Amino acid sequence: MPTYERLKGFRDLYAPEMAVRREVTDTVESVARRYGFREIDTPRLEPAAMWTDKSGDDIVDELYAFEDHGGRHVTLAPELTPTVARMYAAKAQELSKPVKWFSTRPFWRYEAVQQGRFREFHQTNIDVFGSAEPEADAEVLATAADALTELGLAADDFEFRVSHRDILGALLRSFEGTVDATAAIRAVDKSEKVDENEYLDLLHDAGLDYDRAREFDDLLAVDDPADLDELADFAPDSEDLAAAVDNLRSVLRAADDLGVGDHCDLSLRTARGLDYYTGAVFECFDATGEVGRSVFGGGRYDDLIEAFGGRPTPAVGVAPGHAPLGLLLERAGVAPEATVETDYYVLQVGDTRPTAARIARDLRSRGHVVESDVSGRSFGAQLEYADSIDADTVVVVGERDLEDGEVTVKEMASGDQTTAPVEAFPGDHDRPTYDDFA
Amino acid sequence: MPTYERLKGFRDLYAPEMAVRREVTDTVESVARRYGFREIDTPRLEPAAMWTDKSGDDIVDELYAFEDHGGRHVTLAPELTPTVARMYAAKAQELSKPVKWFSTRPFWRYEAVQQGRFREFHQTNIDVFGSAEPEADAEVLATAADALTELGLAADDFEFRVSHRDILGALLRSFEGTVDATAAIRAVDKSEKVDENEYLDLLHDAGLDYDRAREFDDLLAVDDPADLDELADFAPDSEDLAAAVDNLRSVLRAADDLGVGDHCDLSLRTARGLDYYTGAVFECFDATGEVGRSVFGGGRYDDLIEAFGGRPTPAVGVAPGHAPLGLLLERAGVAPEATVETDYYVLQVGDTRPTAARIARDLRSRGHVVESDVSGRSFGAQLEYADSIDADTVVVVGERDLEDGEVTVKEMASGDQTTAPVEAFPGDHDRPTYDDFA
Numbered sequence: 001m002p003t004y005e006r007l008k009g010f011r012d013l014y015a016p017e018m019a020v021r022r023e024v025t026d027t028v029e030s031v032a033r034r035y036g037f038r039e040i041d042t043p044r045l046e047p048a049a050m051w052t053d054k055s056g057d058d059i060v061d062e063l064y065a066f067e068d069h070g071g072r073h074v075t076l077a078p079e080l081t082p083t084v085a086r087m088y089a090a091k092a093q094e095l096s097k098p099v100k101w102f103s104t105r106p107f108w109r110y111e112a113v114q115q116g117r118f119r120e121f122h123q124t125n126i127d128v129f130g131s132a133e134p135e136a137d138a139e140v141l142a143t144a145a146d147a148l149t150e151l152g153l154a155a156d157d158f159e160f161r162v163s164h165r166d167i168l169g170a171l172l173r174s175f176e177g178t179v180d181a182t183a184a185i186r187a188v189d190k191s192e193k194v195d196e197n198e199y200l201d202l203l204h205d206a207g208l209d210y211d212r213a214r215e216f217d218d219l220l221a222v223d224d225p226a227d228l229d230e231l232a233d234f235a236p237d238s239e240d241l242a243a244a245v246d247n248l249r250s251v252l253r254a255a256d257d258l259g260v261g262d263h264c265d266l267s268l269r270t271a272r273g274l275d276y277y278t279g280a281v282f283e284c285f286d287a288t289g290e291v292g293r294s295v296f297g298g299g300r301y302d303d304l305i306e307a308f309g310g311r312p313t314p315a316v317g318v319a320p321g322h323a324p325l326g327l328l329l330e331r332a333g334v335a336p337e338a339t340v341e342t343d344y345y346v347l348q349v350g351d352t353r354p355t356a357a358r359i360a361r362d363l364r365s366r367g368h369v370v371e372s373d374v375s376g377r378s379f380g381a382q383l384e385y386a387d388s389i390d391a392d393t394v395v396v397v398g399e400r401d402l403e404d405g406e407v408t409v410k411e412m413a414s415g416d417q418t419t420a421p422v423e424a425f426p427g428d429h430d431r432p433t434y435d436d437f438a
Numbered sequence: 439m440p441t442y443e444r445l446k447g448f449r450d451l452y453a454p455e456m457a458v459r460r461e462v463t464d465t466v467e468s469v470a471r472r473y474g475f476r477e478i479d480t481p482r483l484e485p486a487a488m489w490t491d492k493s494g495d496d497i498v499d500e501l502y503a504f505e506d507h508g509g510r511h512v513t514l515a516p517e518l519t520p521t522v523a524r525m526y527a528a529k530a531q532e533l534s535k536p537v538k539w540f541s542t543r544p545f546w547r548y549e550a551v552q553q554g555r556f557r558e559f560h561q562t563n564i565d566v567f568g569s570a571e572p573e574a575d576a577e578v579l580a581t582a583a584d585a586l587t588e589l590g591l592a593a594d595d596f597e598f599r600v601s602h603r604d605i606l607g608a609l610l611r612s613f614e615g616t617v618d619a620t621a622a623i624r625a626v627d628k629s630e631k632v633d634e635n636e637y638l639d640l641l642h643d644a645g646l647d648y649d650r651a652r653e654f655d656d657l658l659a660v661d662d663p664a665d666l667d668e669l670a671d672f673a674p675d676s677e678d679l680a681a682a683v684d685n686l687r688s689v690l691r692a693a694d695d696l697g698v699g700d701h702c703d704l705s706l707r708t709a710r711g712l713d714y715y716t717g718a719v720f721e722c723f724d725a726t727g728e729v730g731r732s733v734f735g736g737g738r739y740d741d742l743i744e745a746f747g748g749r750p751t752p753a754v755g756v757a758p759g760h761a762p763l764g765l766l767l768e769r770a771g772v773a774p775e776a777t778v779e780t781d782y783y784v785l786q787v788g789d790t791r792p793t794a795a796r797i798a799r800d801l802r803s804r805g806h807v808v809e810s811d812v813s814g815r816s817f818g819a820q821l822e823y824a825d826s827i828d829a830d831t832v833v834v835v836g837e838r839d840l841e842d843g844e845v846t847v848k849e850m851a852s853g854d855q856t857t858a859p860v861e862a863f864p865g866d867h868d869r870p871t872y873d874d875f876a
Contacts, residue, residue, distance in 0.1 A: 003747030004488050004524050006481055007512060012525045015476035015539065022477055034802040036809035036827065038453035038778050039460055043444055043558060044482065044544060045502070045514070050442050064483070066504030069548045074445060076483070076514075086442050087450045096826035098813055101453065106482060110507045120481060128812060135791070135812040146802075257792045259799055309441030340476050353573070354695045361697055364472040364584075371474035374566060374573040375536055388534035389474065 009119025016338035076108040089310025097130035127317030138254030145260040152334030161267035166244035174235035179207040188271040343368035345386035350399030447557025454776035514546040527748025535568035565755030576692030583698040590772030599705035604682035612673035617645040626709040781806035783824035788837030
């Protein structure tokens with residue numbers, strides 16, 4: 001019979017690895033819930049036109065797209081935003097604003113597989129729809145920062161590099177001649193990944209001569225919010241620039257008030273690769289630089305709901321990817337342990353199944369993880385299995401013990417064991433252990 | 439700009455509906471965890487050959503299959519079993535047996551959309567690998583029954599109809615002539631959905647003449663485990679039949695010992711549609727019959743791991759689907775409510791953002807769901823929003839109140855409100871309410 005191999009860029013998560021992802025996901029989601037983000041669920045498959053209609057999008061070449069049995073052109077979703085935009089547009093009238101949604105699910109892109117990057121990858125998307133105010137941007141930053149802190153990262157483990165698309169756009173428009181702002185912003189996004197000449201060539205291709213390209217790049221060097229005024233002075237006639245600078249300053253101030261200002265660094269050269277961002281954008285980086293690339297990013301995308309058929313609706317969000325997040329947690333030494341844990345193993349010796357089952361059931365009703373024999377195994381084989389699943393306590397239910405009305409309680413870490421009256425196990429003990437009966 | 443519609447048979451779950459699925463999923467998973475099933479995660483996309491190599495499988499026509507950019511024939515997985523079989527086979531040596539896995543995820547089949555049946559559907563798969571003992575079958579039954587009970591269903595809300603593939607197979611082989619057992623078992627699976635003549639025609643097509651077909655069907659009428667002996671007497675020379683009858687009786691006895699025997703009804707006409715089942719099989723039905731079809735099913739599939747390239751490995755599992763499960767919960771009046779809930783709304787009046795943010799942060803650190811203004815809204819608009827998200831308590835942080843060192847605490851249900859010292863909010867209160875300060 002043939003053996004099958006899983007597809008390249010896809011992952012089988014066995015129990016220990018899944019325990020890690022579960023803990024990370026639960027932590028991120030729990031922080032999002034506390035900020036009042038509400039969980040939604042979305043189709044994994046969508047009309048391909050949601051991506052192919054927008055020409056010039058790099059994503060299209062990476063789609064897992066195909067025709068279904070009904071002749072529909074469909075694609076596995078490579079990102080959530082168009083889907084939530086579609087959902088928001090479909091119920092915009094009846095939804096109470098702001099709408100705050102989160103969801104954790106996989107996405108798919110056919111691209112080169114590398115460390116921390118897979119063709120099937122899991123993200124928790126966290127978005128606010130219906131507020132253009134800087135508080136919404138700041139709340140998204142605060143949710144992300146709190147999630148990282150809750151995961152065990154220290155303040156000096158990570159940094160949010162905050163930029164603003166409208167500042168970049170207004171600066172570019174202030175230069176003479178025709179500049180392709182989208183191409184120039186993509187060049188900025190690539191600036192850290194290519195050498196300087198290539199970066200300047202890209203800006204040149206976007207319509208800036210080399211002197212202007214250097215001047216533009218110099219302007220982006222500002223890293224102190226206090227110096228943003230000087231930046232605004234570069235094009236004093238640009239109301240757009242003044243408004244964008246003011247907005248970025250307001251976002252940073254709101255982040256301060258929300259208690260996460262220290263995590264935010266002004267970094268205009270952080271541009272975010274995707275075209276649809278409109279206002280403040282940010283990327284999370286490993287502060288040590290050991291994880292070389294952006295861990296995740298987010299930002300404002302005020303035009304997208306309208307592009308998907310809705311009324312103009314401001315929106316801002318962030319989407320931590322679980323694989324790169326895992327790299328950061330590992331670098332910082334705070335990744336959850338890849339193990340399975342068991343509270344009790346109820347060991348059966350002889351024909352004691354009804355009593356063993358009753359004990360297991362009582363322990364489970366108290367919320368504990370309890371296994372018992374389902375393989376007709378010997379005492380020794382059961383004990384070995386209990387060890388392999390890291391059971392804290394083994395309860396031995398033996399025929400002879402039962403004749404005396406007793407079970408044996410064994411603490412696996414120490415090997416200590418004692419007997420307990422079978423009627424008192426678990427009795428009124430919430431989590432009976434060796435110590436309760438020794 | 440174009441508007442997009444989601445694909446037929448796919449669902450957008452907004453927050454209230456997702457809250458229902460979340461609660462159901464969490465409950466089912468929590469029961470599985472307590473039985474020692476460990477969560478895994480699996481690729482949504484697999485090599486199509488995992489399904490197409492097995493000819494004659496109805497599933498193939500329903501696949502969302504396509505060729506990826508690398509020329510691979512791939513498919514969205516229509517079920518979990520081949521994937522976990524592949525994963526088990528890949529690590530069979532190092533896995534501690536029995537292997538007990540669960541996972542909740544979507545699957546896809548291109549088929550007719552009807553009530554409670556979608557093209558993208560979510561299931562929690564719960565499986566034991568590596569034990570051929572009846573205790574493993576019983577543990578799967580017990581896990582499923584406990585999950586339904588924990589969801590709020592009463593004992594008389596549901597029933598597990600338990601059958602045995604090897605009994606059906608051995609009976610069929612005991613007839614003279616060549617009988618296509620697979621076809622005959624599929625006929626049994628359809629017996630409740632088609633009229634009697636059609637059913638008998640199907641059995642006839644499988645190689646039983648009409649007299650034998652009636653005789654076979656009569657044999658399946660046994661519904662008391664005590665009468666299984668008579669069934670075994672039908673073909674006294676068949677060791678297979680005797681062994682299968684014995685196995686089914688052992689499974690039912692083990693289910694009794696595990697405390698779920700009352701949920702199990704002997705029902706040999708329950709055959710399960712899928713070809714790969716080998717031993718005990720069961721389907722969960724709405725006891726009132728209002729939900730007409732099987733809610734979910736499970737059973738033993740001892741040959742499948744080997745079919746996927748592993749060593750022969752016994753396996754048994756169950757896979758509750760969340761949409762049909764929802765129908766049963768609704769019929770019984772125990773479906774979770776489709777709502778969103780909020781513990782606190784922190785209302786800002788004037789320039790009080792830092793204090794409001796501090797209070798919101800303190801409340802969140804105690805685990806509460808807390809929202810505050812991110813839209814620059816008026817008092818009235820904020821109160822209206824707090825009402826729309828069903829906030830229990832509104833904390834009004836106003837400029838004038840703050841001058842007196844106070845905030846206002848408003849209980850939304852009664853409308854009662856009082857003031858509290860800002861420093862004492864939340865102070866050492868774990869969940870401060872109106873009552874704490876009135």
